[in-house]
Amino acid sequence: MTISTNDVFSATHTAQLLLNDYSSGNLSHAYMLIGNTGAGKRTLSRAFAQLIMCEAPHGTTPCGECSSCRYFDSFGEHPNMTVVSLGNKASIKVDDIREMSDGIYTAPYIGTKKIYIIENAEKMTPQAQNALLKILEEPPEYVVFFLLTANRYAMLQTVMSRCRTLCMSLYSESALRNIALSSAPELSAAQTDILIHRSQGLPGKLISLLNSDEEERNGIFSAVTALLNNDIETIFSAAEKIDSRETALSFVNSINEIMRDASVYMVCRDDKMVFNADKTAVLEGIAEKATLKQIVNFLSESMQTVKMLSGNVSYQLSVKNLLMKW
Numbered sequence: 396m397t398i399s400t401n402d403v404f405s406a407t408h409t410a411q412l413l414l415n416d417y418s419s420g421n422l423s424h425a426y427m428l429i430g431n432t433g434a435g436k437r438t439l440s441r442a443f444a445q446l447i448m449c450e451a452p453h454g455t456t457p458c459g460e461c462s463s464c465r466y467f468d469s470f471g472e473h474p475n476m477t478v479v480s481l482g483n484k485a486s487i488k489v490d491d492i493r494e495m496s497d498g499i500y501t502a503p504y505i506g507t508k509k510i511y512i513i514e515n516a517e518k519m520t521p522q523a524q525n526a527l528l529k530i531l532e533e534p535p536e537y538v539v540f541f542l543l544t545a546n547r548y549a550m551l552q553t554v555m556s557r558c559r560t561l562c563m564s565l566y567s568e569s570a571l572r573n574i575a576l577s578s579a580p581e582l583s584a585a586q587t588d589i590l591i592h593r594s595q596g597l598p599g600k601l602i603s604l605l606n607s608d609e610e611e612r613n614g615i616f617s618a619v620t621a622l623l624n625n626d627i628e629t630i631f632s633a634a635e636k637i638d639s640r641e642t643a644l645s646f647v648n649s650i651n652e653i654m655r656d657a658s659v660y661m662v663c664r665d666d667k668m669v670f671n672a673d674k675t676a677v678l679e680g681i682a683e684k685a686t687l688k689q690i691v692n693f694l695s696e697s698m699q700t701v702k703m704l705s706g707n708v709s710y711q712l713s714v715k716n717l718l719m720k721w
């Protein structure tokens with residue numbers, strides 16, 4: 396689904412800070428957007444790139460008609476916008492930065508700006524960050540960089556000091572509701588409320604919740620029940636479906652969410668405090684069978700697994716190892 400640039404701009408305080416820079420003519424050459432996976436860094440950087448490159452903006456709204464806007468609206472990209480993404484690689488290397496910056500010193504031939512977006516910027520090796528630093532030290536005046544990262548601590552201080560760093564604020568509830576209503580109008584008000592609550596202010600998480608089917612979710616709950624019953628066969632067959640980093644992370648994160656809920660439920664028995672408020676019967680079952688210590692240990696093991704999954708490991712094996720530690 397696509398969210399209009401105006402909706403993106405009105406959803407967070409972070410966007411307002413960018414718009415202030417734009418309106419006051421104080422655009423930075425490099426922005427670092429810091430926020431969790433699903434926080435909307437990618438969407439915001441693209442919406443802002445469209446505004447910066449628009450030839451006839453109405454205030455802070457891209458016109459939607461100029462050749463630049465047509466590129467964005469039709470293709471979601473632009474000849475003057477270069478995106479570096481991690482894909483299935485374990486890191487972004489110095490050669491990736493060299494390839495990205497090829498032609499950076501040639502002025503743009505459409506519009507007045509060139510945009511460079513580096514996704515998963517924390518995955519740049521130190522050498523890659525140093526190569527980028529060279530450019531950031533004396534950037535051509537028409538260049539605007541966006542470094543998107545979920546982990547500022549993996550960034551070299553020297554690189555950070557060249558960027559205007561902005562932490563992504565959470566999406567407002569009304570912005571999340573707009574996304575839910577436009578992409579799944581068939582949901583009841585109660586179902587929408589639960590999804591908004593589960594998304595924790597993260598639009599990317601909301602969209603993946605809207606796209607994930609209930610059957611998949613029930614599958615995760617069954618896997619957790621199997622875990623409690625030491626039913627190794629069922630647990631492993633659930634893990635057999637993992638075939639990529641994304642599916643592995645989503646599997647682990649979903650189990651974590653349930654475990655986190657179960658631990659909260661153990662302590663306060665309050666539907667309003669849990670994300671999966673429609674599944675309190677299952678949470679109650681976990682609360683009866685597991686101990687708080689067991690859940691806390693599992694959550695700490697799973698944090699290690701999430702870390703490992705960002706490297707070159709067997710996705711399925713890593714998840715199975717984690718499940719064996721219950």
Ligand SMILES: [Zn+2]
Pocket residue numbers: 448449450451452457458459460461462463464465
């Ligand atoms: Zn335009």
